[in-house]
Each structure stands twice: as structure tokens, then as C-alpha cells.
Amino acid sequence: MSEFIKTNCPRDCYDGCGIVVEKREHGRYRVLGDPDHPVSRGKLCSKCAVAYNGVWQDGNARLQFPLKRVGRKGSNDFVRISWDEALATVASRMGAAITEHGPQSILHTHYSGTLSLIGYLFPNRLFNHLGASEVDPDSICNAAGHSAWTLLYGSSIQGFDPRTARDARCILVWGANPSHSAPHAHEHWLAETPAKVVVVDPLRTETAAAADLHLQPRPGTDAALAFSLLHCLKRNGRFDDAFIANHTIGIDDIELDIECATPAWGEAQTGVPAADIIAAAELYGAGPSLLWCGQGLQRQATGGNIMRAIGLLPALTGNVGKPGAGFYYLNVTPLFTGVDLGWLGGAQLARGESPKVSHMELAARLEAPEFKVFFSWNTNPLASAPEQTRLRAALNRKDLFMVVSDLFMTDSARHADIILPAASFLEYDDLTFSYFHLTMGAQAKVSEPLGDALPNAEIFRRLARALNLDEPALFESDRALIDTMMAQMQLGYDFDELKRRGHFTVGDEPVVWYTDHKFDTPSGRIEIASEQAQAMGLPRAPRPWADTPPPDGFFRLLTPASKWLMNDSYANDPHIIARSGPAALHLNPSDAVCIGVREGATVTVGNDTGELRLVARLDESVLPGTVLSYKGRWPSLEGSHMNVNFIHPARAADMGASTSVHSTLVRVARA
Ligand SMILES: Nc1nc2c(c(=O)[nH]1)N[C@H]1C(S)=C(S)[C@@H](COP(=O)(O)OP(=O)(O)OC[C@H]3O[C@@H](n4cnc5c(=O)[nH]c(N)nc54)[C@H](O)[C@@H]3O)O[C@H]1N2
Ligand SMILES: Nc1nc2c(c(=O)[nH]1)N[C@H]1C(S)=C(S)[C@@H](COP(=O)(O)OP(=O)(O)OC[C@H]3O[C@@H](n4cnc5c(=O)[nH]c(N)nc54)[C@H](O)[C@@H]3O)O[C@H]1N2
Ligand SMILES: [Mo]
Numbered sequence: 001m002s003e004f005i006k007t008n009c010p011r012d013c014y015d016g017c018g019i020v021v022e023k024r025e026h027g028r029y030r031v032l033g034d035p036d037h038p039v040s041r042g043k044l045c046s047k048c049a050v051a052y053n054g055v056w057q058d059g060n061a062r063l064q065f066p067l068k069r070v071g072r073k074g075s076n077d078f079v080r081i082s083w084d085e086a087l088a089t090v091a092s093r094m095g096a097a098i099t100e101h102g103p104q105s106i107l108h109t110h111y112s113g114t115l116s117l118i119g120y121l122f123p124n125r126l127f128n129h130l131g132a133s134e135v136d137p138d139s140i141c142n143a144a145g146h147s148a149w150t151l152l153y154g155s156s157i158q159g160f161d162p163r164t165a166r167d168a169r170c171i172l173v174w175g176a177n178p179s180h181s182a183p184h185a186h187e188h189w190l191a192e193t194p195a196k197v198v199v200v201d202p203l204r205t206e207t208a209a210a211a212d213l214h215l216q217p218r219p220g221t222d223a224a225l226a227f228s229l230l231h232c233l234k235r236n237g238r239f240d241d242a243f244i245a246n247h248t249i250g251i252d253d254i255e256l257d258i259e260c261a262t263p264a265w266g267e268a269q270t271g272v273p274a275a276d277i278i279a280a281a282e283l284y285g286a287g288p289s290l291l292w293c294g295q296g297l298q299r300q301a302t303g304g305n306i307m308r309a310i311g312l313l314p315a316l317t318g319n320v321g322k323p324g325a326g327f328y329y330l331n332v333t334p335l336f337t338g339v340d341l342g343w344l345g346g347a348q349l350a351r352g353e354s355p356k357v358s359h360m361e362l363a364a365r366l367e368a369p370e371f372k373v374f375f376s377w378n379t380n381p382l383a384s385a386p387e388q389t390r391l392r393a394a395l396n397r398k399d400l401f402m403v404v405s406d407l408f409m410t411d412s413a414r415h416a417d418i419i420l421p422a423a424s425f426l427e428y429d430d431l432t433f434s435y436f437h438l439t440m441g442a443q444a445k446v447s448e449p450l451g452d453a454l455p456n457a458e459i460f461r462r463l464a465r466a467l468n469l470d471e472p473a474l475f476e477s478d479r480a481l482i483d484t485m486m487a488q489m490q491l492g493y494d495f496d497e498l499k500r501r502g503h504f505t506v507g508d509e510p511v512v513w514y515t516d517h518k519f520d521t522p523s524g525r526i527e528i529a530s531e532q533a534q535a536m537g538l539p540r541a542p543r544p545w546a547d548t549p550p551p552d553g554f555f556r557l558l559t560p561a562s563k564w565l566m567n568d569s570y571a572n573d574p575h576i577i578a579r580s581g582p583a584a585l586h587l588n589p590s591d592a593v594c595i596g597v598r599e600g601a602t603v604t605v606g607n608d609t610g611e612l613r614l615v616a617r618l619d620e621s622v623l624p625g626t627v628l629s630y631k632g633r634w635p636s637l638e639g640s641h642m643n644v645n646f647i648h649p650a651r652a653a654d655m656g657a658s659t660s661v662h663s664t665l666v667r668v669a670r671a
Contacts (some may be wrong), residue, residue, distance in 0.1 A: 006502035008441030010430040012112035014182035016434025045183040055573035063421035064451025091466035097372040109135035113378035122457040125346030139358040145298040148307035154520030159328030163510035168195040170289040173592035176299020179206030204621035217270040220547030223309035227544035228266025240318025250529025253541035255473030269546040279526040288324030301663040304655025308542035321514040333433040337423030360650040360655035363387040366394035382411035384569040386650035423449035439503030441503035566631035586619035586628040602671040610646040
């Protein structure tokens with residue numbers, strides 16, 4: 001007899017799917033989509049369906065026991081040890097670092113391996129309490145966009161509610177690729193909307209191909225495109241002058257730029273035909289309109305300026321504070337329900353400002369003797385971070401003690417001195433959320449952890465004990481944390497009931513923000529011109545900038561989300577390896593002819609940071625002058641022991657010390 005248990009997916013993904021697990025005999029189980037969940041509607045995406053029923057349940061692939069390195073760093077030469085020995089070793093090295101060099105000599109890096117709230121946030125309590133240094137997680141993903149929209153709107157995490165699409169006449173998807181990164185939003189939300197869909201992406205993604213209109217700018221030219229759209233919107237009488245006068249400041253700073261940004265100018269700057277710019281402005285201007293700015297969009301050298309410029313569209317057309325209108329970058333849904341994320345992550349325990357290190361300077365900072373302990377949990381920097389050759393060398397430093405907590409023997413884990421095996425989301429209770437749809441869910445324990453693996457929170461409670469700490473917040477049980485969050489959310493029922501229901505959506509009706517037209521900026525208005533920006537050394541107002549095309553002999557490399565991989569997760573699943581094929585470089589057939597490359601040929605792709613061999617794929621969806629290779633492969637599983645981040649120079653964007661990975665220039669040649 002099978003038993004069915006509802007749970008929810010905690011991956012770093014827009015969708016936040018509902019799951020049903022069928023428990024079968026002999027401890028086996030099958031992970032399926034929850035038919036009662038509004039997003040997944042009974043079906044998981046192809047990658048999770050494979051990996052959750054594959055490598056995530058595979059005892060040979062999963063880390064089951066704490067391990068101690070006995071060979072050289074990176075060699076995968078480890079022996080099994082007990083939790084007591086592992087944690088005593090880690091505690092003694094951390095303790096020594098604190099005594100000799102201060103707590104700031106401990107650097108921890110973490111991100112979104114799991115986004116379930118306790119697993120994602122609770123471990124921060126320990127590092128905050130110690131006063132350790134932290135790698136700014138968002139600097140590898142979306143920090144420029146957050147900084148930009150915080151200046152403009154006062155918040156980047158209060159986006160439109162997708163349900164309000166029923167009231168929209170146009171949905172503008174700018175630099176996001178839901179067909180890969182939000183497959184259910186692509187398949188249902190966008191496919192079913194009566195609104196006109198406009199996509200802006202240098203790639204002809206599946207989402208772009210299905211849209212009413214696809215603008216294909218050269219990468220990094222989006223701010224110019226935004227100004228050109230504003231020019232057309234103004235000319236069409238689509239500016240909301242009353243809204244601008246009452247709820248924004250600084251329009252004077254950009255009026256001349258808008259005046260000059262004719263469609264012909266826009267075409268010259270971006271490569272988008274003037275007629276398409278005019279058509280897009282007509283669709284958006286017909287409103288109410290929704291604007292979705294993707295995270296891929298702002299991984300550009302001027303990503304902050306780009307986000308500020310595009311963010312002007314809703315502000316100047318009054319597409320704010322009413323049904324069917326709004327802007328979206330991320331929704332931190334738990335905050336909308338009353339969950340205190342600061343408390344959960346132990347912000348109150350922090351001793352002053354703990355130093356932050358950007359991912360863009362990580363390799364350089366780790367080369368120096370400043371940090372003595374490097375603790376990586378919930379992330380795999382030796383796959384995801386830039387300057388991999390340099391980072392690898394830095395992690396081989398003899399005087400650096402490295403701890404990794406993960407589910408799998410990743411490249412980062414291979415460099416660890418001690419590995420702490422983490423339990424998967426199927427092995428402990430927690431709360432999950434979507435950062436697009438306003439849904440939250442129960443993560444229900446379906447089985448015991450494999451081997452001796454432990455949930456993130458339990459690992460850190462035990463480590464706090466090994467460190468002889470006595471701060472009570474470091475020892476709160478999962479159940480107590482969950483009960484507190486359930487009380488904060490005031491749902492009127494407890495966690496067991498939430499588990500039975502599976503999930504809930506915030507409010508019965510679409511949430512509409514900013515109906516009061518109050519913005520959390522210094523002026524309380526949308527700040528087109530910002531003194532804060534000026535104080536940060538940035539232009540007061542967004543500029544109509546466009547990157548110039550790559551110099552002769554170079555291509556612009558884009559490395560966005562793959563359909564088959566979830567960041568650096570799943571790359572070790574045998575079925576996914578088979579489905580995704582060898583590491584490839586997609587290039588436009590016209591470019592392939594110019595450099596004399598045929599389909600399937602091996603090409604070298606490189607720059608001053610490194611060189612890589614990839615299999616050429618001739619692909620009409622890639623804009624000439626641009627090449628594409630998907631992120632998320634494990635170096636250790638490639639013949640070359642490299643992935644695309646070996647050619648990613650760590651250049652920080654204009655804001656947030658954030659990644660500019662899509663600004664990478666490469667030479668491509670036949671191998
Ligand atoms: N070239 C290029 N590089 C990129 C990007 C790009 O666009 N191009 N995108 C960047 C972006 S957006 C991001 S967010 C980063 C993500 O990069 P990473 O953070 O490195 O990737 P993830 O796959 O999210 O996760 C990390 C690890 O967490 C582990 N994990 C999963 N669940 C748990 C758990 O419960 N406990 C513990 N301890 N570990 C767990 C997984 O097994 C996985 O190894 O990559 C960035 N790197
Ligand atoms: N399947 C899958 N889903 C994922 C992930 C994954 O790795 N795999 N990662 C998750 C994470 S951590 C994140 S942050 C999100 C990211 O998901 P998205 O927000 O969709 O971002 P990306 O996939 O990085 O890039 C989206 C698009 O931006 C385009 N782009 C690049 N440069 C430019 C530019 O200059 N201008 C414009 N207009 N577009 C540009 C790329 O061509 C790409 O199609 O996805 C999440 N979901
Ligand atoms: Mo991300």
C-alpha cells in the first residue's frame with residue numbers, strides 16, 4: 001500500500017512547486033507534482049522530476065557521513081569520521097582562528113542550495129553571533145538590481161502579484177527566461193494570459209518565441225532601449241503627468257535624454273529595429289501593464305543603471321498601485337505573511353557590522369592570509385563563482401582550513417578539510433516559498449536522512465555546542481522555530497494542518513502594492529533622480545547608456561540558466577547528464593561560417609582569464625556577435641576539469657559589487 005505525503009519544492013526557483021511524495025515499500029519513494037497546487041498542477045519540471053527521483057535518493061551519490069581529508073586538497077581522498085570528531089575538529093580550528101586572529105578571520109559563504117526558511121537562514125545565527133565575515137550572497141546573482149530598485153522605488157522585493165495579470169493588457173518580460181528558470185510560469189501563467197506579451201532578450205528563448213513581440217537587443221544596451229521606449233511613450237501621450245508630478249522626483253534630470261532617444265537612435269544603440277521599439281511602446285502604453293525584470297538582465301557591467309532605466313517605465317506611465325500594473329524583480333513572500341526573517345537568521349545577534357566580501361573579490365581575498373577558516377554551506381563556489389583557476393589555487397592554501405556542508409561531493413567539497421553531510425528537503429520539516437507567486441508551503445519530512453546526514457539547522461546547533469557557546473538562540477529546535485513562524489503568520493491553524501493542506505496563497509484576491517503611493521525612499525516618492533545615488537558616486541539619474549558591440553575578434557558570452565540544471569545542482573545526475581549532452585557553445589550560424597566552425601566541432605573559447613574547449617552548436621536563437629553556454633556544470637565531471645566560470649573575469653558591476661558575468665568577452669576559434 002502506498003502512502004502519499006504533500007510537501008513543497010525549496011529550490012531557488014520562481015515556481016515554488018507543490019509536491020506529492022508516494023511512499024512505497026522498502027523505504028523507496030516517488031516524487032511527483034501536487035495536483036492541488038496552483039503552480040505545479042500535478043507536474044514537476046523536467047529537471048526536478050528527474051533529480052528528485054534520481055541522484056537525490058541515491059545513497060552512492062549522496063554524502064552520508066562526515067568526512068576528513070587525508071589526501072591533497074581537491075583530490076577526493078577522504079575518510080569517514082564521526083560527527084563528534086568532525087565538529088570537534090571544526091570547533092577547534094574556528095576557536096583557534098578567533099583567539100589568534102579574531103572572529104573576522106572566519107569567512108563563510110552560503111546561498112540558496114535550499115531556500116526552505118530554516119535551512120536557508122538559521123545557520124547565519126551562529127556566524128552572526130561569532131562576528132564572522134560573510135561573502136555577500138547576492139553579489140553572485142542579483143545585488144545590482146536590488147540596489148538599483150531600492151534607490152528608485154525604495155524596495156526591490158515587493159513586486160506585482162502574478163494573479164493581477166488577469167487585469168493587465170500587456171506583460172513586459174525583460175531579461176528573464178521563464179521557459180528555463182520558471183517553467184510553470186512559462187507554461188501556464190504566460191501561456192494563459194489574455195495580455196499581450198513582449199519579451200526583451202538577446203536570445204530567442206522559448207518564452208521569446210511564444211511572445212506577441214520579441215525585442216532582441218545586443219546585450220548591455222537595455223538602458224538605451226528603455227529611454228527609446230520612453231521617448232515613444234511620451235510622444236504617444238502615455239506619460240501620466242499627474243502621477244509624475246505627485247509621486248516622483250527628478251524628471252527634469254532625464255527629460256532631454258528622453259527627447260533625444262528617438263526610435264532611430266534606439267535602433268542604432270541596441271540593434272532593435274525602430275519599428276519594433278514603436279510597437280513595444282504601443283503595447284506597453286495601452287496598459288495597465290506589468291513589468292518583470294529578470295535577474296539575468298542585470299548581470300552586466302552597468303546592470304544597476306540598466307535596472308534604474310527600465311524601472312522608469314512604470315514610474316512615468318503611472319503603471320503603479322493599481323490592478324494589472326506594477327513592476328517585479330523578486331517577491332520575498334514570507335515577509336508579506338509576517339514571518340520575521342531577521343529574527344530567523346539571527347540579525348539581532350550580530351556584533352556590529354560583520355565585514356562583507358563580494359564574490360567578485362573572493363578569489364583575490366582568499367589568496368591573502370587574511371582569512372584562516374573558509375566555511376561553505378548551501379553553495380558550490382568552485383562551480384558558480386568567477387575566476388575559478390585563481391579561486392582553486394587560493395583554496396589550496398596550506399594555512400586555510402575549509403569546511404563544506406552539502407548533499408554531494410561537489411568541487412567545493414573536494415577542497416574541504418572537513419565535509420559535513422546535509423539532509424535533503426525530503427528529510428526534515430521546514431517552510432518554503434515562491435519568490436514570484438505569493439505562495440508558501442510546508443516542507444514535510446518524508447524519510448529519515450540518508451546515513452548520518454543532518455539538516456542544516458541541526459548541524460549548526462551541534463557546532464554551537466562543540467564551540468561551547470551558550471546563546472539560547474543558537475539552540476532553538478526546528479519545531480520551536482516553525483511554531484513561532486506559524487504564529488507570526490496568524491493563519492489560524494498549526495503546522496500539522498499546513499502539512500495537510502500543503503500550501504497557502506497570501507490573500508484571496510491579488511495583492512496590489514503602493515495603492516497609497518508611498519515609497520520607502522528618502523523623499524517618499526519614486527526617485528528618478530537620487531541624492532543617495534550621487535553620494536554613492538553614481539549618476540544622479542539613470543543614463544541612456546549602451547555597451548558598444550564587442551571589438552573585432554570577440555564575442556559577448558551569455559551563460560544563463562539551463563533547462564536541465566538548477567544552478568550547480570543536478571549536474572551529477574546520470575539521466576540529466578545524458579539529456580543535457582556535452583558542454584556546448586551555441587553560436588549563430590552566420591558567425592560559425594565566419595570563423596569556419598561546423599556543428600559539433602570542438603572550439604576554444606577564451607580570454608585573459610582562461611580558455612575552455614566546448615562543442616559548437618549552430619543555433620539561430622543566438623544573436624550574431626553573441627555566444628551562449630549554459631551555467632551549472634561541475635568542473636570535476638568535465639574532461640577538462642573546467643566549466644564556464646573558468647573564463648569569467650570577476651569584474652564587479654556598477655552597483656552592489658555584483659556579478660557582471662553576461663558582460664564577459666571571449667575569443668572563439670576552431671580547436
Ligand atoms: N557563469 C555563470 N555563473 C553563475 C550564474 C550565471 O548566470 N552564469 N548565476 C549565478 C547565480 S544566479 C547563482 S544564484 C549562483 C548559484 O550558485 P550555487 O549557490 O553554487 O548553486 P546551487 O546549485 O544553488 O547550490 C548549491 C549547493 O547547495 C547544495 N544543497 C542543496 N540543498 C542543501 C541543503 O539543504 N544543505 C546544504 N548544506 N547544501 C544543500 C547543493 O547540493 C549544491 O551543491 O550561481 C551563479 N553563477
Ligand atoms: N532551470 C533553472 N531554473 C533556474 C535556475 C537555473 O539555474 N536553472 N537558476 C535560478 C536562479 S538562482 C536565478 S537567479 C534565476 C534566474 O533566472 P532569470 O531571471 O530568468 O535569469 P537568467 O536565466 O540568468 O537570464 C535570463 C535571460 O537574460 C538574458 N540576458 C542576458 N543578458 C541580457 C541583456 O543584456 N539584456 C537582456 N534584455 N537580457 C539579457 C539571457 O539571454 C537569458 O535568456 O533562475 C532560477 N531558476
Ligand atoms: Mo541566482
